[in-house]
Amino acid sequence: MDYWNSTAETMPRERLESWRWRRLSRALDHARRSSPFWNARIPEGITSLADYTARMPLLYKADLLAAEEQAPPYGTWPSLDPSLGVRHHQTSGTSGNPPVRTFDTERDWVWCVDTFCTALYANGVRPHHKGMVCFGYGLLAGFWGMHYALERMGCTVFPSGGLDSRTRVRLLVEQRIEVLGLTPSYAMRLIETAREMGVDLAREANVRIILAGAEPRSDFTTRTIEEAFGARVFNAAGTTEFGGVFMFECPSRRNACHINEQSCYDEVLHPDTKQPVGYGEEGVRVTTGLSREGVQLFRHWTEDIVVRRPHTECGCGRTWDFYDGGILRRVDDMRKIRGVSVTPVMIEDVVRSFDEVNEFQSSIRTVRGLDTVHVRVDAGELAGPAADALCGRIAEEFKREIGIRPVVELAPAGSLPRSQWKAARLHDERVLTPHG
Amino acid sequence: MTNASSPLTAEQELHLIESYRTLTHLADTVQVPAVLASVRTCLAELRLALDGQAIDFDYYREPTRVLVA
Numbered sequence: 001m002d003y004w005n006s007t008a009e010t011m012p013r014e015r016l017e018s019w020r021w022r023r024l025s026r027a028l029d030h031a032r033r034s035s036p037f038w039n040a041r042i043p044e045g046i047t048s049l050a051d052y053t054a055r056m057p058l059l060y061k062a063d064l065l066a067a068e069e070q071a072p073p074y075g076t077w078p079s080l081d082p083s084l085g086v087r088h089h090q091t092s093g094t095s096g097n098p099p100v101r102t103f104d105t106e107r108d109w110v111w112c113v114d115t116f117c118t119a120l121y122a123n124g125v126r127p128h129h130k131g132m133v134c135f136g137y138g139l140l141a142g143f144w145g146m147h148y149a150l151e152r153m154g155c156t157v158f159p160s161g162g163l164d165s166r167t168r169v170r171l172l173v174e175q176r177i178e179v180l181g182l183t184p185s186y187a188m189r190l191i192e193t194a195r196e197m198g199v200d201l202a203r204e205a206n207v208r209i210i211l212a213g214a215e216p217r218s219d220f221t222t223r224t225i226e227e228a229f230g231a232r233v234f235n236a237a238g239t240t241e242f243g244g245v246f247m248f249e250c251p252s253r254r255n256a257c258h259i260n261e262q263s264c265y266d267e268v269l270h271p272d273t274k275q276p277v278g279y280g281e282e283g284v285r286v287t288t289g290l291s292r293e294g295v296q297l298f299r300h301w302t303e304d305i306v307v308r309r310p311h312t313e314c315g316c317g318r319t320w321d322f323y324d325g326g327i328l329r330r331v332d333d334m335r336k337i338r339g340v341s342v343t344p345v346m347i348e349d350v351v352r353s354f355d356e357v358n359e360f361q362s363s364i365r366t367v368r369g370l371d372t373v374h375v376r377v378d379a380g381e382l383a384g385p386a387a388d389a390l391c392g393r394i395a396e397e398f399k400r401e402i403g404i405r406p407v408v409e410l411a412p413a414g415s416l417p418r419s420q421w422k423a424a425r426l427h428d429e430r431v432l433t434p435h436g
Numbered sequence: 437m438t439n440a441s442s443p444l445t446a447e448q449e450l451h452l453i454e455s456y457r458t459l460t461h462l463a464d465t466v467q468v469p470a471v472l473a474s475v476r477t478c479l480a481e482l483r484l485a486l487d488g489q490a491i492d493f494d495y496y497r498e499p500t501r502v503l504v505a
Contacts, residue, residue, distance in 0.1 A: 005488045007443065019490050030496040107480040114484055262488070291487070293496055 004121035037077035116149030119248030127154030131179035137161035184217035202230030218349035252316035373406035
């Protein structure tokens with residue numbers, strides 16, 4: 001097994017804990033000395049990791065937004081003068097909240113890129129590979145780090161920011177590109193585009209490694225992407241607030257997403273009691289950054305639902321624990337429909353199991369006082385009895401797998417939104433009542 | 437200062453730390469923009485290398501020095 005940095009990735013657990021405490025301790029000192037926000041929050045005299053988790057308050061998104069509002073645009077939480085920033089990034093603000101804005105110093109950016117290198121190297125990327133990054137190259141941090149990581153590793157990178165899907169497919173074939181970075185949603189879009197162009201990606205292109213991040217995906221979607229490209233799909237995730245990649249999937253064990261424990265100190269807490277849960281139990285990921293100097297993060301309540309497992313269950317030699325299945329969902333993703341818990345990934349798993357479906361959208365509506373799931377599917381040019389039969393089969397499978405019979409209808413070909421970034425395919429349109 | 441698990445030799449670690457100190461000093465004193473840009477980049481890279489090998493050093497810059505490095 002090769003590692004990007006064997007010292008950090010295979011450090012014996014006891015030494016790793018000691019090292020991380022030293023790093024956390026100096027990070028706390030820096031924050032207290034330099035940030036009014038953190039100076040007010042960090043308790044005096046923290047003596048150990050255990051003491052830290054017992055006394056340091058949790059940080060919620062609302063706290064960050066309130067700090068931003070006090071001193072726009074970055075607020076009172078930076079630990080260095082923002083004029084030292086060499087990059088600005090911000091969240092999309094799709095949840096209806098204002099975006100969280102951050103900056104990276106030159107040193108922070110080098111670290112961020114290195115977290116991508118750690119992931120990509122683990123996934124099999126090596127110097128001289130060709131890589132293409134499919135995203136908008138805008139304010140979102142997104143795959144910016146992957147672009148620079150490919151350069152740093154000695155790969156040739158194809159920045160495809162302004163290209164349409166057809167041009168990207170052509171580029172994949174012409175340039176024999178081996179590494180691809182995109183969201184699972186956009187991978188499905190490229191597959192659909194290639195089919196329209198009559199291109200068999202598995203046969204005519206040369207993609208071997210796909211880093212598909214930024215959104216939860218079903219196992220079925222992963223398999224579909226792998227079969228269409230003839231490539232291995234790896235999961236990875238980072239956040240704008242954290243500033244780098246905090247987990248990446250290991251080639252040794254499917255769905256084992258190692259936590260980059262060099263760069264973060266993660267806890268998993270019960271969503272209601274906020275107490276630690278054990279290995280194998282679902283909880284909310286709470287993260288502390290150990291590396292960044294400009295914008296620091298301590299005990300951030302991420303709302304990501306994860307299941308943590310010990311590193312020994314992977315067998316790759318890394319001493320970093322892993323999240324089984326990566327980010328399973330967000331706290332607010334779960335919907336109760338007639339007593340049944342439903343998540344977007346559950347719906348995706350059912351609908352994507354039908355080869356005829358190119359894209360879909362789903363919604364929960366109140367019909368005559370009853371919560372009802374509506375699914376619209378784009379099945380290309382399929383029409384008439386064949387289309388009716390497909391809708392019927394999807395409804396049957398939905399009922400069998402999830403326990404609710406949905407209303408399934410056909411959408412005109414190409415009419416449903418395709419996403420390059422985080423796709424929203426479940427919309428809650430229920431009418432709230434005073435008792436609801 | 438050193439870490440037994442690092443595959444670097446003691447001499448290599450020492451050279452890295454000396455280089456970091458030298459670059460830190462240069463970042464404080466160099467006036468030529470083109471040279472300063474190179475020094476800053478090298479400093480950021482070297483800091484990452486040292487940290488990745490679990491070597492203890494002055495990881496965070498002093499607030500009084502932030503405006504030049």
